[in-house]
Amino acid sequence: MPTGPSAWEYETVRPPREATMREADDPKALLNEYGANGWEFVDTIDYTEGGTKYLVFKRQVGGDDG
Secondary structure: OOOOOOOEEEEEEOOOEOOOOOOEOOOHHHHHHHHHOOOEEEEEEEOOOOOEEEEEEEEEOOOOOO
């Protein structure tokens, strides 16, 4: 069992948009897809004027590829 600090890798993903590209679509399928590949949802990066620009995920280095 490793005794040192954990090493993390991060992924940023644009949330899905509806056809108008103005409103976010429900990201549940995207969140489940990343979660199944070992990614943990951490935070969002938002536009200054409001709205979500990116979803931020992390997982320990050496996690599943996917």
